[in-house]
Amino acid sequence: MPQRYVVARVGDIPTNGSKAATVAGREIAIFDLDGEYFALANRCPHEGGPLCQGRRTALFESKRPGTFVTSRPGEMLRCPWHGWEFDIRTGRSYCDPDKMGARAFGVTVEPGARLVEGPYQAEIFPVSLDDNYIVVEI
Amino acid sequence: MTVSGAIDCDVHPALANTDALLPYLDEYWREMVAIRTVENLDLGSYPPAVPLAGRPDWRPQRGKPGSDLALLQRDALDAFGTRFAICNTLYGGPYLPNDDFAAALARAMNDWTTKEWLDRDPRLRASIVIAPENPELAVDEINRVAPDRRFVQIMVLAAGERPLGKRSYWPIYRAAEKHGLPIGIHAGSSFRHPPTSLGWGSYYLEDYVAHAQSFQSQLLSLVAEGVFVEFPLLKVVLIESGITWLPAFLWRFDKTWRGIRTETPWVDRPPTQIVRDHVRLTLQPVDEPPEQARFERLLDHIGSEDMILFSTDYPHWQFDGGDVLPEGLSPQHRRKIMIDNPLQTYPRLAETRQEAVT
Numbered sequence: 001m002p003q004r005y006v007v008a009r010v011g012d013i014p015t016n017g018s019k020a021a022t023v024a025g026r027e028i029a030i031f032d033l034d035g036e037y038f039a040l041a042n043r044c045p046h047e048g049g050p051l052c053q054g055r056r057t058a059l060f061e062s063k064r065p066g067t068f069v070t071s072r073p074g075e076m077l078r079c080p081w082h083g084w085e086f087d088i089r090t091g092r093s094y095c096d097p098d099k100m101g102a103r104a105f106g107v108t109v110e111p112g113a114r115l116v117e118g119p120y121q122a123e124i125f126p127v128s129l130d131d132n133y134i135v136v137e138i
Numbered sequence: 139m140t141v142s143g144a145i146d147c148d149v150h151p152a153l154a155n156t157d158a159l160l161p162y163l164d165e166y167w168r169e170m171v172a173i174r175t176v177e178n179l180d181l182g183s184y185p186p187a188v189p190l191a192g193r194p195d196w197r198p199q200r201g202k203p204g205s206d207l208a209l210l211q212r213d214a215l216d217a218f219g220t221r222f223a224i225c226n227t228l229y230g231g232p233y234l235p236n237d238d239f240a241a242a243l244a245r246a247m248n249d250w251t252t253k254e255w256l257d258r259d260p261r262l263r264a265s266i267v268i269a270p271e272n273p274e275l276a277v278d279e280i281n282r283v284a285p286d287r288r289f290v291q292i293m294v295l296a297a298g299e300r301p302l303g304k305r306s307y308w309p310i311y312r313a314a315e316k317h318g319l320p321i322g323i324h325a326g327s328s329f330r331h332p333p334t335s336l337g338w339g340s341y342y343l344e345d346y347v348a349h350a351q352s353f354q355s356q357l358l359s360l361v362a363e364g365v366f367v368e369f370p371l372l373k374v375v376l377i378e379s380g381i382t383w384l385p386a387f388l389w390r391f392d393k394t395w396r397g398i399r400t401e402t403p404w405v406d407r408p409p410t411q412i413v414r415d416h417v418r419l420t421l422q423p424v425d426e427p428p429e430q431a432r433f434e435r436l437l438d439h440i441g442s443e444d445m446i447l448f449s450t451d452y453p454h455w456q457f458d459g460g461d462v463l464p465e466g467l468s469p470q471h472r473r474k475i476m477i478d479n480p481l482q483t484y485p486r487l488a489e490t491r492q493e494a495v496t
């Protein structure tokens with residue numbers, strides 16, 4: 001049965017920034033994409049690089065040599081260790097999408113007032129009634 | 139041990155010297171051959187006197203190994219039950235620094251090949267020789283020769299002026315694709331650059347072994363520059379490249395691509411897959427230890443049974459007797475290497491084969 005964890009206060013993660021949190025003994029990387037949130041295991045499936053520190057880029061593709069097509073700005077994450085790319089929405093790698101990916105977790109935003117009713121784990125910090133919180137399902 | 143009806147994808151008819159091309163040159167270039175003293179333009183990569191250049195029992199009484207049609211027929215064609223053999227004549231003429239002279243010699247070589255070899259044995263096929271450093275002239279030559287369907291490939295040397303993936307060479311690939319001709323990259327250097335990336339070695343041994351580096355660099359260039367994206371029907375055959383270096387090279391290529399692929403976003407799948415689809419290698423000289431079943435394991439590493447093409451590399455001394463195939467090949471692999479893979483690679487062979495049957 002998946003549990004839901006409060007990992008950050010909305011506003012704690014800068015726009016298009018990221019934050020690592022340890023929840024239930026796991027390192028999770030949470031990403032803001034223009035106010036939308038995504039969470040991936042903070043361990044690159046290659047050799048464990050901290051994905052949270054990766055550079056965010058657009059998706060770069062090409063139809064012909066010498067031409068460059070840019071889409072989905074900020075939605076690709078480049079592992080800081082060896083540069084493999086991951087889709088922050090799904091965790092799938094570019095190089096081997098079917099076999100290689102970072103585990104993705106469901107994220108929601110919940111008002112503090114609802115959180116105090118439970119059943120949420122807020123093991124990281126106290127929840128105040130007036131704020132909104134990022135909740136990850138693990 | 140061989141299969142009858144084999145297709146030998148690399149034999150080397152030898153051109154005695156530039157004088158042998160005189161009947162195929164116009165008056166201006168005939169005169170230039172005389173006054174510029176270019177009688178011998180043998181490639182430094184294959185000095186005729188080194189043992190490798192001619193198997194002892196294949197050497198003629200006089201002249202270069204590979205210069206005698208009757209011997210080639212007996213030792214290369216009859217001996218292996220060969221249905222077709224692709225002639226790749228190696229000569230330095232097309233690599234002269236003078237574009238016009240180089241193109242004139244390439245053209246003469248193709249006419250010499252037609253007259254002195256193709257017209258004299260119906261089993262012979264050939265590569266179109268081009269002077270690649272002037273792609274415009276090279277394309278003219280391809281267009282001139284390609285209507286003769288006995289020419290089944292376009293040949294360049296593994297080490298010329300620049301990496302072969304560069305866009306300046308693309309007109310050649312466009313013509314190759316249009317005519318259904320693979321590009322054969324043959325071991326050898328114009329020696330514009332040292333044969334190793336470190337500079338000049340001291341020995342022939344170093345030059346010859348280092349060819350594998352040139353082939354790696356060419357494959358890197360062709361894939362990274364996107365040649366197979368631009369020309370999706372193009373096939374490249376590495377001739378006399380050796381084989382065992384390929385799996386390790388591909389592992390390295392794939393691995394590095396994963397982290398740096400945004401530099402070349404047109405390379406949109408692992409390089410190994412691209413190479414499997416587009417690249418073939420001739421068998422001899424097969425650089426594999428002779429233990430039973432090693433070669434099958436190598437094919438496993440490469441991950442494709444379609445990539446190796448039978449060749450004797452006649453008259454080069456790569457093996458003795460009839461020992462042209464590696465140990466331990468299954469009958470089905472043998473058939474693929476000797477017949478099916480060459481037919482797939484060279485569509486013109488299949489076409490002439492059909493004609494012969496009907």
Ligand code: FES
Pocket residue numbers: 044045046047048049079080081082083084
């Ligand atoms: S650890 Fe992430 S790419 Fe190697």
